Amino acid sequence: MRAVAFERPGSVAIVDRPEPELLASDDAVVRIEAAGICGSDLHIYRGRVPTQPGFTLGHEYVGTVVAAGDAVSRVRVGDRVLGTFMAVCGACGACRRGEFSLCGGIRLFGLGPLGGCLQGTQAELALVPHANLTLRRVPPGLPDATALLAGDVMATGYHAVLAAGLVAGETCAVVGAGAVGLCAVMCAHLAGAAAVFAIDSVEPRLEIARSLGAVAVHHGEHDCRRAVGAHTSGRGADVAIEAVGSPDALRTACRVVRKGGTVSIVGVHAEPAAVAMDDVFIRGLRIVAGLANVVAHVDRVLALMAAGRLQAGPLAADEVPLAQAPEAYARFDRRETAKILLRP
Ligand code: NAD
Numbered sequence: 001m002r003a004v005a006f007e008r009p010g011s012v013a014i015v016d017r018p019e020p021e022l023l024a025s026d027d028a029v030v031r032i033e034a035a036g037i038c039g040s041d042l043h044i045y046r047g048r049v050p051t052q053p054g055f056t057l058g059h060e061y062v063g064t065v066v067a068a069g070d071a072v073s074r075v076r077v078g079d080r081v082l083g084t085f086m087a088v089c090g091a092c093g094a095c096r097r098g099e100f101s102l103c104g105g106i107r108l109f110g111l112g113p114l115g116g117c118l119q120g121t122q123a124e125l126a127l128v129p130h131a132n133l134t135l136r137r138v139p140p141g142l143p144d145a146t147a148l149l150a151g152d153v154m155a156t157g158y159h160a161v162l163a164a165g166l167v168a169g170e171t172c173a174v175v176g177a178g179a180v181g182l183c184a185v186m187c188a189h190l191a192g193a194a195a196v197f198a199i200d201s202v203e204p205r206l207e208i209a210r211s212l213g214a215v216a217v218h219h220g221e222h223d224c225r226r227a228v229g230a231h232t233s234g235r236g237a238d239v240a241i242e243a244v245g246s247p248d249a250l251r252t253a254c255r256v257v258r259k260g261g262t263v264s265i266v267g268v269h270a271e272p273a274a275v276a277m278d279d280v281f282i283r284g285l286r287i288v289a290g291l292a293n294v295v296a297h298v299d300r301v302l303a304l305m306a307a308g309r310l311q312a313g314p315l316a317a318d319e320v321p322l323a324q325a326p327e328a329y330a331r332f333d334r335r336e337t338a339k340i341l342l343r344p
Protein backbone atom coordinates (compact mmCIF):
# COMPACT_ATOMS: atom_id res chain seq x y z
CA MET A 1 0.00 0.00 0.00
CA ARG A 2 1.01 3.63 -0.45
CA ALA A 3 1.82 5.82 2.53
CA VAL A 4 3.25 9.29 3.24
CA ALA A 5 6.58 8.94 5.00
CA PHE A 6 8.92 11.44 6.61
CA GLU A 7 12.21 11.61 4.65
CA ARG A 8 14.16 14.47 6.25
CA PRO A 9 13.27 17.97 7.48
CA GLY A 10 11.33 19.71 4.69
CA SER A 11 10.64 16.51 2.76
CA VAL A 12 8.04 13.73 2.77
CA ALA A 13 7.74 10.96 0.18
CA ILE A 14 5.15 8.50 -1.05
CA VAL A 15 6.43 5.04 -0.14
CA ASP A 16 5.21 1.50 -0.58
CA ARG A 17 4.83 -0.46 2.64
CA PRO A 18 3.25 -3.76 3.67
CA GLU A 19 -0.46 -3.72 4.49
CA PRO A 20 -1.06 -3.70 8.26
CA GLU A 21 -2.40 -6.83 9.95
CA LEU A 22 -4.26 -7.26 13.22
CA LEU A 23 -1.78 -7.76 16.07
CA ALA A 24 -4.09 -7.79 19.11
CA SER A 25 -7.68 -8.89 19.63
CA ASP A 26 -8.87 -5.29 20.09
CA ASP A 27 -7.12 -3.96 16.96
CA ALA A 28 -8.91 -2.85 13.81
CA VAL A 29 -7.64 -2.07 10.33
CA VAL A 30 -9.21 0.97 8.65
CA ARG A 31 -9.19 1.70 4.91
CA ILE A 32 -8.44 5.43 4.99
CA GLU A 33 -10.73 7.61 2.88
CA ALA A 34 -9.44 10.99 4.06
CA ALA A 35 -6.44 11.95 6.17
CA GLY A 36 -5.71 15.47 7.39
CA ILE A 37 -2.41 17.31 7.54
CA CYS A 38 -2.15 19.02 10.91
CA GLY A 39 0.05 21.60 12.61
CA SER A 40 1.44 18.72 14.67
CA ASP A 41 2.72 17.06 11.47
CA LEU A 42 4.51 20.34 10.73
CA HIS A 43 6.61 20.01 13.90
CA ILE A 44 7.98 16.78 12.41
CA TYR A 45 8.20 18.19 8.88
CA ARG A 46 10.21 21.14 10.18
CA GLY A 47 12.55 18.85 12.11
CA ARG A 48 11.51 20.31 15.45
CA VAL A 49 10.10 17.01 16.72
CA PRO A 50 12.44 14.20 15.67
CA THR A 51 11.15 11.06 14.03
CA GLN A 52 12.54 8.10 12.14
CA PRO A 53 13.01 8.54 8.37
CA GLY A 54 10.53 6.27 6.59
CA PHE A 55 7.92 6.51 9.36
CA THR A 56 4.33 7.02 8.12
CA LEU A 57 2.90 10.39 9.17
CA GLY A 58 -0.62 11.51 10.04
CA HIS A 59 -3.17 11.13 12.80
CA GLU A 60 -6.43 12.65 11.49
CA TYR A 61 -8.52 10.14 9.60
CA VAL A 62 -11.86 8.92 8.36
CA GLY A 63 -12.38 5.56 6.68
CA THR A 64 -14.05 2.17 6.70
CA VAL A 65 -13.26 -0.73 9.02
CA VAL A 66 -11.95 -3.62 6.90
CA ALA A 67 -10.80 -5.97 9.70
CA ALA A 68 -11.46 -6.18 13.42
CA GLY A 69 -10.21 -8.49 16.17
CA ASP A 70 -12.57 -10.64 18.27
CA ALA A 71 -12.55 -8.16 21.17
CA VAL A 72 -13.68 -5.21 19.04
CA SER A 73 -17.34 -4.68 19.89
CA ARG A 74 -18.04 -0.96 19.38
CA VAL A 75 -17.45 -0.93 15.61
CA ARG A 76 -17.77 -3.56 12.90
CA VAL A 77 -16.28 -4.37 9.53
CA GLY A 78 -17.99 -2.06 7.02
CA ASP A 79 -18.59 0.80 9.48
CA ARG A 80 -17.57 4.30 8.41
CA VAL A 81 -15.43 5.58 11.27
CA LEU A 82 -13.23 8.38 12.49
CA GLY A 83 -10.54 8.01 15.10
CA THR A 84 -8.71 9.93 17.78
CA PHE A 85 -5.06 10.91 17.30
CA MET A 86 -4.07 8.80 20.29
CA ALA A 87 -4.60 5.16 21.23
CA VAL A 88 -4.89 4.50 24.96
CA CYS A 89 -5.07 1.31 27.02
CA GLY A 90 -8.33 2.00 28.87
CA ALA A 91 -7.13 0.01 31.89
CA CYS A 92 -4.41 2.00 33.71
CA GLY A 93 -5.09 4.34 36.61
CA ALA A 94 -5.24 7.45 34.41
CA CYS A 95 -7.66 5.81 31.95
CA ARG A 96 -9.87 4.61 34.82
CA ARG A 97 -10.03 8.23 36.01
CA GLY A 98 -11.03 9.25 32.48
CA GLU A 99 -7.72 11.07 32.00
CA PHE A 100 -6.96 9.20 28.79
CA SER A 101 -4.32 11.65 27.56
CA LEU A 102 -2.24 10.69 30.61
CA CYS A 103 -2.49 6.94 29.86
CA GLY A 104 0.68 5.07 30.82
CA GLY A 105 0.59 3.16 27.54
CA ILE A 106 -0.44 6.04 25.28
CA ARG A 107 0.55 5.79 21.60
CA LEU A 108 0.28 8.65 19.12
CA PHE A 109 -0.28 7.95 15.43
CA GLY A 110 2.40 9.05 13.02
CA LEU A 111 4.90 10.43 15.51
CA GLY A 112 7.50 7.65 15.52
CA PRO A 113 9.51 6.42 18.51
CA LEU A 114 8.36 9.35 20.70
CA GLY A 115 4.75 8.30 20.15
CA GLY A 116 5.18 4.59 20.75
CA CYS A 117 6.02 3.71 17.11
CA LEU A 118 2.43 3.69 15.85
CA GLN A 119 2.46 4.16 12.07
CA GLY A 120 0.43 7.13 10.85
CA THR A 121 -2.83 7.38 8.96
CA GLN A 122 -1.71 9.23 5.81
CA ALA A 123 -1.82 5.89 4.03
CA GLU A 124 -4.25 3.59 2.26
CA LEU A 125 -4.69 1.45 5.39
CA ALA A 126 -3.99 2.01 9.07
CA LEU A 127 -3.73 -0.31 12.05
CA VAL A 128 -5.80 1.07 14.93
CA PRO A 129 -5.04 -0.29 18.42
CA HIS A 130 -7.68 -0.42 21.18
CA ALA A 131 -10.35 0.20 18.55
CA ASN A 132 -13.21 0.25 21.09
CA LEU A 133 -11.78 3.47 22.51
CA THR A 134 -9.98 4.88 19.47
CA LEU A 135 -12.73 4.64 16.83
CA ARG A 136 -16.25 6.07 16.59
CA ARG A 137 -18.91 5.56 13.92
CA VAL A 138 -19.37 8.70 11.84
CA PRO A 139 -22.86 10.11 12.50
CA PRO A 140 -25.04 9.83 9.35
CA GLY A 141 -24.68 12.76 6.98
CA LEU A 142 -21.41 14.09 8.39
CA PRO A 143 -18.90 14.67 5.56
CA ASP A 144 -15.29 13.43 5.85
CA ALA A 145 -13.88 16.94 6.17
CA THR A 146 -16.06 17.52 9.23
CA ALA A 147 -15.79 14.12 10.86
CA LEU A 148 -12.02 13.93 10.86
CA LEU A 149 -11.72 17.14 12.86
CA ALA A 150 -13.56 15.48 15.75
CA GLY A 151 -10.69 13.17 16.65
CA ASP A 152 -8.09 15.92 16.74
CA VAL A 153 -8.26 19.68 16.19
CA MET A 154 -11.91 20.24 17.17
CA ALA A 155 -11.61 18.03 20.25
CA THR A 156 -8.41 19.94 21.10
CA GLY A 157 -10.14 23.32 20.77
CA TYR A 158 -12.93 21.91 22.96
CA HIS A 159 -10.36 20.69 25.48
CA ALA A 160 -8.55 24.04 25.58
CA VAL A 161 -11.77 25.83 26.53
CA LEU A 162 -12.90 23.18 29.01
CA ALA A 163 -9.48 22.97 30.69
CA ALA A 164 -9.48 26.76 31.05
CA GLY A 165 -12.77 26.57 32.96
CA LEU A 166 -14.28 29.30 30.79
CA VAL A 167 -17.60 30.43 32.24
CA ALA A 168 -20.39 31.94 30.12
CA GLY A 169 -19.98 35.70 29.96
CA GLU A 170 -16.17 35.62 30.20
CA THR A 171 -13.75 36.73 27.49
CA CYS A 172 -11.28 34.48 25.73
CA ALA A 173 -8.12 35.31 23.75
CA VAL A 174 -6.88 32.60 21.40
CA VAL A 175 -3.21 32.86 20.41
CA GLY A 176 -2.71 31.16 17.03
CA ALA A 177 -5.46 30.98 14.42
CA GLY A 178 -4.53 27.68 12.80
CA ALA A 179 -7.10 24.90 12.77
CA VAL A 180 -6.75 24.33 16.51
CA GLY A 181 -7.07 28.02 17.35
CA LEU A 182 -10.04 28.46 15.01
CA CYS A 183 -11.74 25.43 16.57
CA ALA A 184 -11.06 26.96 20.00
CA VAL A 185 -12.72 30.17 18.80
CA MET A 186 -15.84 28.16 17.86
CA CYS A 187 -15.82 26.23 21.15
CA ALA A 188 -15.32 29.39 23.23
CA HIS A 189 -18.36 30.95 21.58
CA LEU A 190 -20.35 27.79 22.20
CA ALA A 191 -19.30 27.88 25.87
CA GLY A 192 -20.82 31.36 26.10
CA ALA A 193 -17.79 33.64 25.78
CA ALA A 194 -18.88 37.29 25.71
CA ALA A 195 -15.99 38.12 23.37
CA VAL A 196 -13.31 36.07 21.67
CA PHE A 197 -10.01 37.47 20.36
CA ALA A 198 -7.96 35.66 17.74
CA ILE A 199 -4.26 36.55 17.59
CA ASP A 200 -2.13 35.61 14.57
CA SER A 201 -0.21 37.27 11.76
CA VAL A 202 -1.65 35.34 8.79
CA GLU A 203 -4.37 37.57 7.36
CA PRO A 204 -6.53 34.85 5.68
CA ARG A 205 -6.66 32.99 9.00
CA LEU A 206 -7.59 36.17 10.86
CA GLU A 207 -10.30 36.65 8.25
CA ILE A 208 -11.73 33.20 9.07
CA ALA A 209 -11.61 34.13 12.76
CA ARG A 210 -13.58 37.32 11.98
CA SER A 211 -16.14 35.28 10.07
CA LEU A 212 -16.54 33.23 13.27
CA GLY A 213 -17.32 36.38 15.24
CA ALA A 214 -13.90 36.87 16.83
CA VAL A 215 -12.06 40.17 17.15
CA ALA A 216 -8.92 39.66 15.05
CA VAL A 217 -5.59 40.92 16.42
CA HIS A 218 -2.56 40.96 14.10
CA HIS A 219 0.33 40.26 16.47
CA GLY A 220 2.92 41.83 14.20
CA GLU A 221 0.96 45.07 13.80
CA HIS A 222 -0.69 45.51 17.19
CA ASP A 223 0.38 45.45 20.80
CA CYS A 224 -1.74 42.43 21.72
CA ARG A 225 -2.12 43.37 25.37
CA ARG A 226 -3.37 46.82 24.46
CA ALA A 227 -5.66 45.47 21.72
CA VAL A 228 -7.30 42.96 24.07
CA GLY A 229 -7.31 45.54 26.86
CA ALA A 230 -9.24 47.96 24.65
CA HIS A 231 -12.17 45.52 24.64
CA THR A 232 -11.94 44.45 28.30
CA SER A 233 -11.83 47.76 30.17
CA GLY A 234 -8.06 47.43 30.32
CA ARG A 235 -8.20 44.19 32.34
CA GLY A 236 -7.22 41.57 29.78
CA ALA A 237 -9.06 38.40 28.82
CA ASP A 238 -10.39 36.04 31.49
CA VAL A 239 -8.89 33.12 29.61
CA ALA A 240 -6.03 32.86 27.11
CA ILE A 241 -5.57 29.79 24.95
CA GLU A 242 -2.10 29.11 23.55
CA ALA A 243 -2.67 27.22 20.28
CA VAL A 244 0.80 27.59 18.74
CA GLY A 245 3.43 25.87 20.85
CA SER A 246 6.15 28.52 20.93
CA PRO A 247 7.79 30.57 23.68
CA ASP A 248 6.66 33.76 21.96
CA ALA A 249 3.02 32.65 21.82
CA LEU A 250 3.16 31.58 25.46
CA ARG A 251 4.46 35.02 26.42
CA THR A 252 1.65 36.62 24.45
CA ALA A 253 -0.93 34.41 26.19
CA CYS A 254 0.44 35.40 29.62
CA ARG A 255 0.43 39.07 28.62
CA VAL A 256 -3.16 39.24 27.34
CA VAL A 257 -4.79 37.39 30.23
CA ARG A 258 -6.16 39.29 33.21
CA LYS A 259 -4.95 39.06 36.81
CA GLY A 260 -6.10 35.74 38.20
CA GLY A 261 -6.97 34.50 34.71
CA THR A 262 -6.17 31.12 33.18
CA VAL A 263 -3.69 30.32 30.40
CA SER A 264 -4.65 27.06 28.73
CA ILE A 265 -1.80 25.64 26.62
CA VAL A 266 -2.60 23.13 23.88
CA GLY A 267 0.17 24.15 21.46
CA VAL A 268 2.88 21.48 21.51
CA HIS A 269 6.02 22.61 23.35
CA ALA A 270 8.97 20.49 22.35
CA GLU A 271 11.61 22.40 24.27
CA PRO A 272 11.82 24.45 27.49
CA ALA A 273 10.08 27.84 27.27
CA ALA A 274 10.72 30.61 29.77
CA VAL A 275 7.72 32.32 31.35
CA ALA A 276 8.04 35.50 33.42
CA MET A 277 7.37 33.64 36.66
CA ASP A 278 7.52 36.85 38.68
CA ASP A 279 4.66 38.20 36.59
CA VAL A 280 2.76 34.89 36.74
CA PHE A 281 3.18 34.91 40.53
CA ILE A 282 2.26 38.53 41.20
CA ARG A 283 -0.71 38.39 38.82
CA GLY A 284 -1.86 35.03 40.19
CA LEU A 285 -2.18 33.30 36.82
CA ARG A 286 -3.32 29.72 36.53
CA ILE A 287 -1.54 27.73 33.81
CA VAL A 288 -2.82 24.42 32.48
CA ALA A 289 -1.14 22.45 29.71
CA GLY A 290 -0.98 19.11 28.00
CA LEU A 291 -2.25 16.78 25.35
CA ALA A 292 -5.97 17.15 24.79
CA ASN A 293 -8.11 14.42 26.34
CA VAL A 294 -9.69 13.73 22.96
CA VAL A 295 -10.86 10.20 23.82
CA ALA A 296 -13.02 11.72 26.56
CA HIS A 297 -14.34 14.58 24.39
CA VAL A 298 -14.88 13.00 20.99
CA ASP A 299 -18.49 11.86 21.55
CA ARG A 300 -19.60 15.31 22.73
CA VAL A 301 -17.75 16.99 19.89
CA LEU A 302 -19.41 14.64 17.38
CA ALA A 303 -22.81 15.34 18.93
CA LEU A 304 -22.23 19.08 18.51
CA MET A 305 -21.12 18.54 14.93
CA ALA A 306 -24.09 16.31 14.13
CA ALA A 307 -26.38 19.00 15.57
CA GLY A 308 -24.68 21.63 13.39
CA ARG A 309 -23.48 23.60 16.39
CA LEU A 310 -19.81 23.08 15.54
CA GLN A 311 -19.05 23.31 11.84
CA ALA A 312 -16.02 22.51 9.75
CA GLY A 313 -17.17 24.79 6.93
CA PRO A 314 -15.11 27.81 7.99
CA LEU A 315 -11.93 25.71 7.82
CA ALA A 316 -12.80 24.72 4.21
CA ALA A 317 -10.19 22.02 3.77
CA ASP A 318 -8.33 21.72 0.47
CA GLU A 319 -8.57 18.16 -0.82
CA VAL A 320 -5.76 16.57 -2.85
CA PRO A 321 -4.84 13.02 -3.86
CA LEU A 322 -2.44 11.27 -1.45
CA ALA A 323 0.19 11.21 -4.20
CA GLN A 324 0.39 15.01 -3.96
CA ALA A 325 1.36 14.93 -0.28
CA PRO A 326 4.88 16.36 -0.86
CA GLU A 327 3.46 19.53 -2.46
CA ALA A 328 0.59 19.64 0.04
CA TYR A 329 3.04 19.62 2.98
CA ALA A 330 5.05 22.41 1.39
CA ARG A 331 1.89 24.50 0.89
CA PHE A 332 0.69 23.84 4.43
CA ASP A 333 4.14 24.77 5.74
CA ARG A 334 3.81 28.13 3.92
CA ARG A 335 0.41 28.56 5.70
CA GLU A 336 -1.38 28.90 2.36
CA THR A 337 -4.36 26.97 3.69
CA ALA A 338 -5.68 26.17 7.18
CA LYS A 339 -6.39 22.46 6.58
CA ILE A 340 -5.53 19.96 3.83
CA LEU A 341 -7.16 16.57 3.32
CA LEU A 342 -5.26 13.81 1.54
CA ARG A 343 -7.39 11.32 -0.43
CA PRO A 344 -5.73 7.90 -0.78
P1 NAD B 1 -0.89 25.51 12.57
O1 NAD B 1 0.58 25.43 12.39
O2 NAD B 1 -1.78 25.25 11.41
O3 NAD B 1 -1.30 26.93 13.18
C1 NAD B 1 -0.50 27.63 14.07
C2 NAD B 1 -0.84 29.12 13.91
O4 NAD B 1 -0.11 29.86 14.88
C3 NAD B 1 -0.46 29.67 12.54
O5 NAD B 1 -1.58 30.28 11.95
C4 NAD B 1 0.65 30.69 12.85
O6 NAD B 1 0.64 31.80 11.98
C5 NAD B 1 0.32 31.08 14.28
N1 NAD B 1 1.46 31.59 15.05
C6 NAD B 1 2.76 31.21 15.01
N2 NAD B 1 3.48 31.90 15.91
C7 NAD B 1 2.62 32.74 16.52
C8 NAD B 1 2.76 33.69 17.57
N3 NAD B 1 3.94 33.91 18.15
N4 NAD B 1 1.67 34.39 17.95
C9 NAD B 1 0.46 34.16 17.39
N5 NAD B 1 0.26 33.24 16.41
C10 NAD B 1 1.33 32.55 15.98
O7 NAD B 1 -1.20 24.48 13.74
P2 NAD B 1 -2.59 23.87 14.31
O8 NAD B 1 -2.95 22.65 13.54
O9 NAD B 1 -3.59 24.94 14.45
O10 NAD B 1 -2.07 23.40 15.74
C11 NAD B 1 -1.70 24.38 16.70
C12 NAD B 1 -0.84 23.76 17.79
O11 NAD B 1 -1.64 22.82 18.52
C13 NAD B 1 0.36 22.98 17.27
O12 NAD B 1 1.45 23.15 18.17
C14 NAD B 1 -0.12 21.55 17.34
O13 NAD B 1 0.94 20.63 17.42
C15 NAD B 1 -0.91 21.61 18.61
N6 NAD B 1 -1.86 20.51 18.87
C16 NAD B 1 -1.92 20.08 20.14
C17 NAD B 1 -2.81 19.10 20.48
C18 NAD B 1 -2.88 18.66 21.91
O14 NAD B 1 -3.34 17.56 22.20
N7 NAD B 1 -2.47 19.49 22.87
C19 NAD B 1 -3.63 18.53 19.51
C20 NAD B 1 -3.58 19.03 18.21
C21 NAD B 1 -2.67 20.02 17.89
Ligand code: ZN
Pocket residue numbers: 038039040041059060085152153
Ligand atom coordinates in the same frame (compact mmCIF):
# COMPACT_ATOMS: atom_id res chain seq x y z
ZN1 ZN C 1 -3.25 16.99 14.73
